[in-house]
Amino acid sequence: MLPHYFNHLFVSGIDIYIADVLIILASISIVGVLTYFKKWKWLWREWLTTVDHKKIGIMYILAAFAMFFRGGMDGLMMRTQLAVPNNHFLGAQHYDEVFTTHGTIMILFMAMPMLIGLINVAMPLQIGARDVAFPYLNAISLWTFFFGALLFNLSFVIGGSPDAGWTSYAPLAGPTFSPGPGENYYLFGLNLAGLGTLASGINFLVTIIKMRAPGMTLMRMPMFVWSTLITSILIIFAFPVLTVALSLLSFDRLFGSHIFSMTHGGMPMMWVNLFWIWGHPEVYIVILPAFGILSEVIGTFSGKKLFGYSAMVGSLIAIAFLSFLVWVHHFFTMGAGATVNSFFGVSTMLIAIPTGVKIFNWIFTMYKGKVRFNTAMLWSLAFIPTFVIGGMTGVMLAVAPADYQYHNSYFLIAHFHYMLVGGTVFGVFSGLYYWWPKMFGMKLNETLGKWHFWLFMISFNLTFLPMYLLGLMGMTRRMYTYPPGLGWSHLNMLETVGAFGQGFAMMFMMVNIIWSIKNGERDLTGDAWDGRALEWATTSPAPEYNFAHIPMIYGRDAFWDRKYGKDKAKYTLKAKPYTPIHMPNNSGRPFLMAVAFFISFFGFVFEWWLVAGLGLLAVFFFMFSRSFETNTDHYISVEEIEHTESGGGRS
Amino acid sequence: MLSPKKRRGLTFAALSAVSMLMLSGCGSQIAVLHPEGPVAQKEFNLIVWSFVLMAFVGIVVFGLFAYMLIKYRASRPGIEKTYDPNIEGNTKLEVTWTVIPVLIVIALAIPTVQTTYALKDPPASAHDPIEVDVTSADWKWIFQYPAQHIETVNYLVIPAGVPVKFMLTSVGPMNTFWVPELGGMEFTMPGADLGLWLEADKPGVYLGRGANFSGKGFAHMQFNVYSKTQTQFNQWVSTVKSKYPALTMNEATYLVKHQGLSPIMTFSSYPAASVAQNQNTQMGM
Ligand SMILES: [Cu+2]
Ligand SMILES: [Cu+2]
Numbered sequence: 001m002l003p004h005y006f007n008h009l010f011v012s013g014i015d016i017y018i019a020d021v022l023i024i025l026a027s028i029s030i031v032g033v034l035t036y037f038k039k040w041k042w043l044w045r046e047w048l049t050t051v052d053h054k055k056i057g058i059m060y061i062l063a064a065f066a067m068f069f070r071g072g073m074d075g076l077m078m079r080t081q082l083a084v085p086n087n088h089f090l091g092a093q094h095y096d097e098v099f100t101t102h103g104t105i106m107i108l109f110m111a112m113p114m115l116i117g118l119i120n121v122a123m124p125l126q127i128g129a130r131d132v133a134f135p136y137l138n139a140i141s142l143w144t145f146f147f148g149a150l151l152f153n154l155s156f157v158i159g160g161s162p163d164a165g166w167t168s169y170a171p172l173a174g175p176t177f178s179p180g181p182g183e184n185y186y187l188f189g190l191n192l193a194g195l196g197t198l199a200s201g202i203n204f205l206v207t208i209i210k211m212r213a214p215g216m217t218l219m220r221m222p223m224f225v226w227s228t229l230i231t232s233i234l235i236i237f238a239f240p241v242l243t244v245a246l247s248l249l250s251f252d253r254l255f256g257s258h259i260f261s262m263t264h265g266g267m268p269m270m271w272v273n274l275f276w277i278w279g280h281p282e283v284y285i286v287i288l289p290a291f292g293i294l295s296e297v298i299g300t301f302s303g304k305k306l307f308g309y310s311a312m313v314g315s316l317i318a319i320a321f322l323s324f325l326v327w328v329h330h331f332f333t334m335g336a337g338a339t340v341n342s343f344f345g346v347s348t349m350l351i352a353i354p355t356g357v358k359i360f361n362w363i364f365t366m367y368k369g370k371v372r373f374n375t376a377m378l379w380s381l382a383f384i385p386t387f388v389i390g391g392m393t394g395v396m397l398a399v400a401p402a403d404y405q406y407h408n409s410y411f412l413i414a415h416f417h418y419m420l421v422g423g424t425v426f427g428v429f430s431g432l433y434y435w436w437p438k439m440f441g442m443k444l445n446e447t448l449g450k451w452h453f454w455l456f457m458i459s460f461n462l463t464f465l466p467m468y469l470l471g472l473m474g475m476t477r478r479m480y481t482y483p484p485g486l487g488w489s490h491l492n493m494l495e496t497v498g499a500f501g502q503g504f505a506m507m508f509m510m511v512n513i514i515w516s517i518k519n520g521e522r523d524l525t526g527d528a529w530d531g532r533a534l535e536w537a538t539t540s541p542a543p544e545y546n547f548a549h550i551p552m553i554y555g556r557d558a559f560w561d562r563k564y565g566k567d568k569a570k571y572t573l574k575a576k577p578y579t580p581i582h583m584p585n586n587s588g589r590p591f592l593m594a595v596a597f598f599i600s601f602f603g604f605v606f607e608w609w610l611v612a613g614l615g616l617l618a619v620f621f622f623m624f625s626r627s628f629e630t631n632t633d634h635y636i637s638v639e640e641i642e643h644t645e646s647g648g649g650r651s
Numbered sequence: 652m653l654s655p656k657k658r659r660g661l662t663f664a665a666l667s668a669v670s671m672l673m674l675s676g677c678g679s680q681i682a683v684l685h686p687e688g689p690v691a692q693k694e695f696n697l698i699v700w701s702f703v704l705m706a707f708v709g710i711v712v713f714g715l716f717a718y719m720l721i722k723y724r725a726s727r728p729g730i731e732k733t734y735d736p737n738i739e740g741n742t743k744l745e746v747t748w749t750v751i752p753v754l755i756v757i758a759l760a761i762p763t764v765q766t767t768y769a770l771k772d773p774p775a776s777a778h779d780p781i782e783v784d785v786t787s788a789d790w791k792w793i794f795q796y797p798a799q800h801i802e803t804v805n806y807l808v809i810p811a812g813v814p815v816k817f818m819l820t821s822v823g824p825m826n827t828f829w830v831p832e833l834g835g836m837e838f839t840m841p842g843a844d845l846g847l848w849l850e851a852d853k854p855g856v857y858l859g860r861g862a863n864f865s866g867k868g869f870a871h872m873q874f875n876v877y878s879k880t881q882t883q884f885n886q887w888v889s890t891v892k893s894k895y896p897a898l899t900m901n902e903a904t905y906l907v908k909h910q911g912l913s914p915i916m917t918f919s920s921y922p923a924a925s926v927a928q929n930q931n932t933q934m935g936m
Contacts, residue, residue, distance in 0.1 A: 092867040092868070092869075092870065093867055096864075096866070096867065164864075165864050169824070169825055169863075169864075171823070171824055171825075171841060172824035172825065172864070172865060172866060177789075177823065177824055177866060262841040262842060266842075267842075268825065268840060268841060268842070269840060269843070302723070303734070303736055304736055304738065305736065305737065305738065305739050307738065307739070307740055307741075308739075308740040308741075308745050309739065309740065310740075311740070311745050311749075331838070333827055333835070333836050333837050333838050334837075334838045334840070334845070335837060335838065335843070335845035335846070337771075338767045338768045338770075338771050341767050342763070342764040342767050342768070345760070345763050345764070345767065346756075346760045346763070346764070349756045349759060349760055349763075350756060352752060352755075352756060353749065353752045353753060353756060356708070356748060356749075356752045357745070357748060357749055357752075359712060360712075360715075360744075360745075360748040361740075361745075363712070363715050363716050363719055364719075364741075364744065366719040366720070366723050367719060367723065367738065368723065368733050368734060368735040368738055369723050369734065369736075370723065370725040370730050370731075370734050371719075371720065371723050371724050371725055372725045373724070373725075381720070384712075384716055385712075385713060385716065388708075388709060388712050388713070389709070392705035392706075392708060392709055393705075395701065395705060395759070396698065396701045396702065396705060398763075399697050399698075399701050399759065399763045400763060400767050401693065401694050401697055401763065401766040401767055401770055401835065402694055402697045402698045402701060402763075402835075403835070404694060404770075404834065404835020404836055404837070405683045405691075405694050405698065405831060405834075405835040405836070406683075407827065407835070407836055407862065408827060408829075408836070408862040408863050408864075409862065469681065471683075472681050472682070472683040472684055473680055473681050473682060473683075474682045474683070474829075474831045474858065474860065476829070476860065476861075476862040476863075477864070478864035478869065478870075479869070479870040480870050481870055482870070483873075486680065486858075487680035487681075564736070
């Protein structure tokens with residue numbers, strides 16, 4: 001007897017075959033290179049089993065880049081299809097799959113891991129810690145995210161992609177209208193990755209509360225740390241809602257329950273509520289860390305303290321609080337009534353106030369400063385006007401009656417791309433150029449970086465600015481094609497040109513990375529940009545233990561203070577002797593446990609209960625064996641520290 | 652900060668930018684900015700008001716931003732003289748840029764709330780409203796006129812100057828019913844009947860479409876709304892009554908259950924059991 005869904009297993013289609021071939025070729029070459037250079041052991045020992053937050057951060061960023069490529073290709077396919085009216089490059093089914101994966105991947109598998117990666121790289125260094133609070137859990141977070149993303153992407157070649165949109169509204173996403181495994185991939189891929197994210201939130205929160213260097217009070221923390229702290233709280237409150245929603249829809253699809261179905265008392269609108277109770281805080285989860293990056297970068301390249309530090313902290317908290325009170329603005333048009341719409345409209349507008357405070361504080365951080373236009377700074381600077389445009393149109397969308405006209409139109413699409421690309425992605429690029437030397441010990445090339453910046457920034461506006469107008473012309477999102485004669489054609493063509501411009505710009509970044517690995521300016525001081533926070537107080541890249549001596553802190557901008565401040569004298573380190581450093585052991589279990597999760601969830605996707613059950617059993621086995629492990633940590637000896645600190649151990 | 656002269660220049664630039672955008676927005680293809688009925692007009696007024704407020708904010712922010720970039724660039728001669736790394740903030744300024752946005756939000760919130768409540772009620776009119784029951788199916792629009800007891804598929808005829816109460820529901824995935832020139836959209840949801848008031852000022856043809864993704868045929872869920880004078884409308888109803896076939900239960904079921912597009916159709920009557928309103932839960936898909 002053939003298992004259920006067996007006939008869905010292999011997807012056909014010329015692009016799928018190309019993808020199949022590419023995946024096989026890429027896998028063969030990776031395996032080949034690793035075998036030829038005898039790097040398997042190195043890969044396992046140094047990377048797959050590591051619990052070092054810096055390496056985990058780098059792996060997050062690497063995976064996020066791969067997902068950026070995938071989501072970007074989806075975007076280009078959409079823009080190619082929409083370039084001219086009545087186009088047949090993609091059919092309806094195919095287009096529906098592509099916009100679903102584009103949205104899901106860009107938000108959950110690109111933006112979030114990119115930011116979690118940067119947080120991992122910088123935050124523990126900025127608070128003067130040796131690692132995060134739970135390094136082992138950190139590895140579990142990484143690998144559950146990674147295999148969640150892998151599971152989701154597998155749908156493209158095995159079984160077929162989900163096609164109900166990244167919002168996955170019931171009943172469209174229910175078993176009646178979306179048969180086949182595609183939607184199951186969405187549910188289980190997201191649930192697995194969400195598990196990792198939730199663990200990250202807890203991990204970062206505890207790290208910041210418990211592991212700050214002596215003297216670093218909450219109000220002395222760098223703004224990036226503050227934004228991580230607030231983001232973690234958002235994650236902890238929001239992600240359980242997603243987990244519940246995904247699980248309930250899985251029950252509907254796999255076990256025939258009627259929670260969101262149209263019949264037997266199911267409530268499709270309940271999905272919409274749950275999704276956005278998570279979804280709105282989620283957009284702040286991907287924007288607040290970018291706010292943090294901006295605060296670091298603008299301060300550093302203006303040579304100034306952050307303007308209005310307390311107001312910045314206050315507005316972060318206000319935004320986080322309000323972000324749980326606005327979710328209905330995603331469906332003003334669902335007939336909740338005038339009172340509900342008024343409440344959620346006004347609460348949404350209120351968010352503009354703390355956000356505006358932040359914008360003005362960033363601008364005034366440059367006041368009486370010395371503004372250096374490095375690539376990292378350019379990205380942060382460009383963030384301000386694009387985010388303001390996105391924010392202003394966001395306020396326009398909050399006007400409930402006006403939203404009846406914008407809802408689901410390209411006006412909305414323009415708005416959130418200004419927030420998520422002009423905000424999050426610009427912030428991420430800023431962070432990458434800024435912390436690149438800290439991650440890899442060399443700077444990225446400035447000329448290539450500026451090409452990347454200008455091309456991307458101009459193309460970005462070319463792509464998304466016309467969308468505002470198209471929305472007002474009545475074009476709605478998720479249309480795979482449109483008839484001629486509506487005045488949409490020229491604007492769509494313009495957007496497609498812009499989209500390819502962005503793709504082209506990204507090649508400059510790739511070339512830059514490859515060029516800089518060989519020729520990039522090495523950062524020998526550890527302080528690549530005349531920085532302000534503690535990550536610049538150690539070598540680039542930082543040693544496994546981050547700081548040979550845990551730094552003492554006497555004020556904000558601790559490293560700047562040590563270099564130039566009035567408290568300089570206090571920081572003068574007496575040549576204290578080294579003491580052995582206590583560090584956690586590497587472990588292969590997080591990786592293996594995520595593999596077991598992956599196998600189990602793959603079984604669930606295809607309703608192969610035996611596979612699902614055995615996989616889960618393996619997961620429990622790994623949890624069980626962990627709880628009996630006694631050999632979990634080690635000491636780094638004084639000799640080894642001396643060797644590293646004298647430069648001998650640096651690659 | 653900025654000299655009064657510069658400030659006046661900025662204000663002038665702002666006003667001309669706003670008016671230019673508004674003027675270009677009068678092109679009839681930009682449906683939302685070209686309201687053809689009282690509901691769309693109310694929404695348009697709010698759109699313009701929110702745009703003006705935001706344009707004001709934008710100009711202030713962009714101006715300040717450009718000023719800081721130019722004035723405090725590291726390459727400017729004499730930058731060392733103005734450089735002061737120890738500034739931490741300025742309470743007066745921070746209060747200013749908290750209070751002004753609060754005022755702007757109030758200026759926006761009041762008309763927002765007023766209009767939100769106003770749109771609950773039918774637009775003021777000398778005529779009695781008519782009702783059209785709208786059902787979205789995969790992938791077609793079904794319009795039933797309960798008072799006239801006629802049905803159309805994928806096109807709609809309404810009398811101009813008469814408020815129309817649309818009762819919206821769905822027998823499949825959710826969708827939204829949107830005729831931008833007449834007013835904003837509202838969801839169609841299985842198991843729910845949502846109301847939406849629209850009215851056309853004068854006779855004309857307006858394009859409507861489904862705006863919430865509902866599957867493969869979604870992009871084609873487009874329909875025309877023909878607004879006619881009351882006399883023409885009555886004529887049309889009697890023509891439909893006399894010239895078009897009645898909808899049978901079998902056809903009605905096929906329309907609802909068959910996943911596919913549909914040409915425009917007209918029926919002189921429809922079976923009572925085909926009414927989707929208020930009985931979705933029993934329909935059983
Ligand atoms: Cu996108
Ligand atoms: Cu939102």
